[in-house]
Amino acid sequence: MPRYAALIYSAEGDAPPSQEEWDAVMVDYNEFGEKAGAAGVVAGGEALHETSTATTVHVEGGKGGKMIAVDGPYAETKEALGGFYLLDCADLDEALAWAAQIPGAWHGHVEVRPCIDFG
């Protein structure tokens, strides 16, 4: 069966959403999750923390070079989203070290964003 990635883009306010707003959004997502889950189409998925928690990694000089980590999301347009991995790591340092080994970080950039832990 062909596999597709559905990438979700949404507006980010200056302030975090209120509990009510958050709950309302979660109701809709849960509904989608149940429907799509029952249909067997969802192979995985995560909610991400907002872009202010992002760190962007680039390896200067390509493979084996020096890792440059910068606060913030990848905000330029010269490179396009080309794929993603989900990494289970103990902390950001470990995640950045792995991100720097992804070939995409040698030629372009890898944005590392924490997934929301729903407990």
Add this chain to the structure above:
Amino acid sequence: MNLEETIRIEGGRVLATLIRFTGDIHLAEDALQDAVVVALATWTSDTMPENPAAWLTTTARRKALDRLRRESKRSVKEEEAIRLLDEAPLPDDGRDDRLRLVFTCSHPAIDPTSRVALSLKTVCGLNAEEIAAVFLVKTGTMRQRLTRAKKKIKEARIPYRVPEEHELPDRLPAVLATVNAVFTAGHHAAQGSYDSRVDLAEEGIRLARLLVELMPDEPECQGLLALFLATHARRKARTGPDGAMVLLADQDRSLWDHAAIAEASGIIDRALRRRRSGPFQVQAAVAVLHGLAPSYERTDWPQVVELYRALEELQPSIVVRVNRAVAEAEVAGPCTALELLEDIESDWHFLWAARAEMYRRLERPDESRRCLHRALSAEMNESDRSLLEQRLAVLLVG
């Protein structure tokens, strides 16, 4: 030491430990604040506990637990609360918690301005209003910036640990740069741009001492401390009675703190013996050479020139080039200096002031005046402006 001073100084140590227990800077700050409220209500100068830091830590941990229980809606929160009850949820590797905090605040994944702000907040105990004054931004803006940085640490799980030995070459420079920014902010403040309860230059020195104490084998930490001490030692001579900046050549050397210079000299000598030079050690060596010179003329200029050449190789910048050119002029004359400054394109007022000075020495007053006018067209603080205006006035009279 009075009550509030004790709380501010001990607070840094306590907060660092609380962050290790809670894994959350925001929660740790709130809990410490709760504990301080209790302390202020119950302590007097006579009834202060024998170990205020331990008392604050115990009380604040209890307060953190209360807060978590109150807010506990989800199971995650309860897990955190359970973790707090545990004596040492993070392994204590014997390193000082404040060092962990310094490294966390200067993590490369935090933007550089926020690193300085966060360090001032957590390690030095300044409030958002005071930090806002340092950065010349509104208190609300600073509060947002701090909240964002703390959130990033929490959500992205920036680790609360001192990097391993092999990671230090990558991680230490950011920490040194942060502490240097703290000191420099205080250094500029002394020239009258803002008021603060806390002397940031003193805070910078306190932080540098902490780094030396916590990482005794890193000579750049010693370089940083020696640089601060030797620079701070000249503060009283650096501004004239009218508030104008006084250049090194014209400073009253009897106003210098010679004890501080001697301390800096001893520290940098020991550091340089390790033969692992770095930009802060070189700058400290220059500052100490100036500090030990009996007069401007009798400064060891050839040695100063050598040091600036070394610094330029380590860390090329316009500031270093201008300083080097001024030193080279004392050895090889103004023409050499002008050659060194020839290709630089910048609005930095001291670049143009240096050119003006070299033309003055060459008795070319028209060019000197032109350069001073160019210097004065840039943005600068009042004390620098007064100095340059004085120079221009002298030229016009002469």
